[in-house]
Amino acid sequence: SEELLIQTEKLSIAGQLAAGLAHEIRNPLTALKGFVQLMQVGQETHRKYLEVMESELSRIEMIVSELLVLAKPQANSFKRMDLVSILRDVLTLSETQAILHNVQIRAELLEELPEIDCDHNQLKQVFINFIKNAIEAMPDGGVIHISAELLAAEQPQIRIRVQDEGTGIPQEHLTHLGEPFYTTKTKGTGLGLMVSKKIIEGHRGRLEITSEVGMGTTVDVYLPLPN
Ligand code: ADP
Ligand code: MG
Numbered sequence: 001s002e003e004l005l006i007q008t009e010k011l012s013i014a015g016q017l018a019a020g021l022a023h024e025i026r027n028p029l030t031a032l033k034g035f036v037q038l039m040q041v042g043q044e045t046h047r048k049y050l051e052v053m054e055s056e057l058s059r060i061e062m063i064v065s066e067l068l069v070l071a072k073p074q075a076n077s078f079k080r081m082d083l084v085s086i087l088r089d090v091l092t093l094s095e096t097q098a099i100l101h102n103v104q105i106r107a108e109l110l111e112e113l114p115e116i117d118c119d120h121n122q123l124k125q126v127f128i129n130f131i132k133n134a135i136e137a138m139p140d141g142g143v144i145h146i147s148a149e150l151l152a153a154e155q156p157q158i159r160i161r162v163q164d165e166g167t168g169i170p171q172e173h174l175t176h177l178g179e180p181f182y183t184t185k186t187k188g189t190g191l192g193l194m195v196s197k198k199i200i201e202g203h204r205g206r207l208e209i210t211s212e213v214g215m216g217t218t219v220d221v222y223l224p225l226p227n
Helices: 002-038 044-071 083-100 120-136 192-202
Strands: 079-081 103-108 116-118 142-151 157-163 206-212 216-224
Touching: 002 044, 044 120, 044 192, 079 083, 083 103, 083 116, 083 120, 083 142, 083 157, 103 120, 116 120, 116 216, 120 142, 120 157, 120 192, 120 216, 192 206
Parallel strands: 103 142
Antiparallel strands: 079 116, 142 157, 157 216, 206 216
8 A cells, every 4th residue: 555655665765874874974983993092092091081982982883783784785685595504604603702601502403405595694694693692691601502494384494593591581571672772781782683683574584582581592583485
């Protein structure tokens, strides 16, 4: 209907604005951060102010880069690709962070899977986000299990599962996951799940999070096969 068309148009204009804005903010931000770092010599009080300024700049930088993942023009960067190779890249990229936090990542069932239509950079970011959250949920270390398998159903789909044995998420918090800026971390942005959910939906997929306090969290991503 007409109303729906107008709604969609509004959304895409908002998306383009956000993308433009993010790009515009990033350049001056990088320059500011550089100068703040250069100025961190001399008077003690000034050095303290500059440290605070630098950490606030880093925070803005983090928010901007998380939003920028969404900014890419979607449809034309989709390619038919092997999901396993994407997951292997993600594992390689996450290895250092995992080791630093005493976390072991175990990949299972990463066997041959049919190719899917996707933006591999966006999907990489999604799984990096989930692994980062899993690591952050296990301050004393632990194990992350990652698996991907083909679910034969009427509509065949691939399920990628990222499972941790971390703090878990209280029931009353589960409904807030994916809301922009919802975070329980002092240094969090609360954008990771929102961006991940948007990307998965852009792939005609679905995100499901189940969790038990003290036991851990399971993040399931369902992605459809090409028609
Ligand atoms: P951020 O990590 O910056 O806080 P996210 O959108 O990635 O933002 O996550 C939002 C919130 O969801 C987190 O602050 C945390 O409370 C919760 N959360 C997400 N993943 C997990 C997980 N694996 N274990 C426990 N809590 C999680
Ligand atoms: Mg996060």
